[in-house]
Amino acid sequence: MISIRGDFESGSVNVLSAKRAGDIRLEIPKDSKACTRQWFYFSVTTEKPETQKISLVNAGKTTYLMGWKGYRAFASYDLQNWFRVDTIFEQGELKIEHQATEQKVYYAYFVPYPLERKSNLIEKLKKSSYVEIEELCKTPLENSIELIKLRAKKKNNKKVWLIARQHPGESMSQWVIEGMLESILNEPKLEQILSEVNFYIVPNMNPDGSQIGNHRTNNAGINLNRVWHSADKIEAPEVFYVREALLKHGVDVFIDLHGDEAIPHNFMMVSGDMKSGNKIKEKLASVNPDFQLVYDYDNDGLDSSESCCQTSCCNSSCNISAKATDFVAENFDAVSLILETSFKELERNGTTVAWDHDGCKRLGKSLWDVITQE
Ligand SMILES: [Zn+2]
Structure with missing residues (x-):
């Protein structure tokens, strides 16, 4: 059972499918009442620590496409320590791969400021x-x-x-x-x-x-x-x-x-x-x-x-x-x-x-x- 959440402060994600940690498919939502689409921030919880492969499948339809070239996403286990993880933009999708050492991982476009x-x-x-x-x-x-x-x-x-x-x-x-x-x-x-x-x-x-x-x-x-x-x-x-x-x-x-x-x-x-x-x-x-x-x-x-x-x-x-x-x-x-x-x-x-x-x-x-x- 995999749980994806974005219903917290600054959270931003739509879930398409998440049956396996190795195949999590998500979307970046639009800003409220606006057409901009770029910020993402969500958590992934798995039953045991394992490699997570996440595709933000509409990254190719976001506002700043040049933002994805050479970009690596941030991750954190505790919302205190944040580090970059392997990320690649290909075929219109932003693909994040992370060998998680804990069950719950937060991912964000940049380190959130609460x-x-x-x-x-x-x-x-x-x-x-x-x-x-x-x-x-x-x-x-x-x-x-x-x-x-x-x-x-x-x-x-x-x-x-x-x-x-x-x-x-x-x-x-x-x-x-x-x-x-x-x-x-x-x-x-x-x-x-x-x-x-x-x-x-x-x-x-x-x-x-x-x-x-x-x-x-x-x-x-x-x-x-x-x-x-x-x-x-x-x-x-x-x-x-x-x-x-x-x-x-x-x-x-x-x-x-x-x-x-x-x-x-x-x-x-x-x-x-x-x-x-x-x-x-x-x-x-x-x-x-x-x-x-x-x-x-x-x-x-x-x-x-x-x-x-x-x-x-x-x-x-x-x-x-x-x-x-x-x-x-x-x-x-x-x-x-x-x-x-x-x-x-x-x-x-x-x-x-x-x-x-x-x-x-x-x-x-x-x-x-x-x-x-x-
Ligand atoms: Zn600005």
């Missing part, structure tokens, strides 16, 4: 006298959008904003934020830093999408990073209230944290103040080997003949220019950056190097070091 983990971190931050937590709104699924404020209340301070996980499947972005927040908790020079810089951090822009296992959209099927010019209070309260806070407090440096499915590199794209943005990029590359300057959206290094025309922006009213970084660059005299971290292991000098949630946290720490050394 809602409770954010709450626990916020409780820790609340104990710092430099931190103020503001609940900007409750979402339709009753989750909180929190704004973490670190400030010495000086009006002329430089204002640095970081937001993560507008796209809920891009859980790596929240691991980066965690690395940064832990750096803040351990920062001996925090008082000195805050005499010059105010920080505003939204650790999870899309908790509803995270909860229900969406890849790109919130519960209403809205791609949050396409509605920054006219966020609707009812359909996209997440963006509406963060926009209000941005307009209220102002911004000099804005960093929007995402994950990229296809490119096996971590990179930044700059808009607004290009000179300051490029300086941040160069410093980050000099302190962290997992971040680089060669590959990005202008030079993705991918074989374009294999690219596909599919897009997550399948809604006819979708406005590609209504991204958070565009909104900031157009409305403020600021540097506006998007940080993309990979779903895949990283390519470096022709070799493949590990990339997981621990790497994300190290990158978050480096980002803190770079911003505070400005």
Whole structure:
């Protein structure tokens, strides 16, 4: 008897058949009320530990086909330790093979970031006298959008904003934020830093999408990073209230944290103040080997003949220019950056190097070091 489950937080799977551990056939579901299809997260329980062969049979019909080339899935027995397992994309199917040493195994597109983990971190931050937590709104699924404020209340301070996980499947972005927040908790020079810089951090822009296992959209099927010019209070309260806070407090440096499915590199794209943005990029590359300057959206290094025309922006009213970084660059005299971290292991000098949630946290720490050394 084999049991496949996806009915837990961030779970995402449809079961076609699972009679034998060596022949498990599953589908990746669409986001709620949307057409994106990419995020998967499920558990497989067998009667005894054995080799599991899993086919995600509709991987060839997902939103980012280039995401599967060279990609390896994550697995865990205890939801604490996650590791990559053998994965291959062939004949339109993503095939995972794993010699399980326990009866129950979790599989995910990237290491999930639980809602409770954010709450626990916020409780820790609340104990710092430099931190103020503001609940900007409750979402339709009753989750909180929190704004973490670190400030010495000086009006002329430089204002640095970081937001993560507008796209809920891009859980790596929240691991980066965690690395940064832990750096803040351990920062001996925090008082000195805050005499010059105010920080505003939204650790999870899309908790509803995270909860229900969406890849790109919130519960209403809205791609949050396409509605920054006219966020609707009812359909996209997440963006509406963060926009209000941005307009209220102002911004000099804005960093929007995402994950990229296809490119096996971590990179930044700059808009607004290009000179300051490029300086941040160069410093980050000099302190962290997992971040680089060669590959990005202008030079993705991918074989374009294999690219596909599919897009997550399948809604006819979708406005590609209504991204958070565009909104900031157009409305403020600021540097506006998007940080993309990979779903895949990283390519470096022709070799493949590990990339997981621990790497994300190290990158978050480096980002803190770079911003505070400005
Ligand atoms: Zn994204």
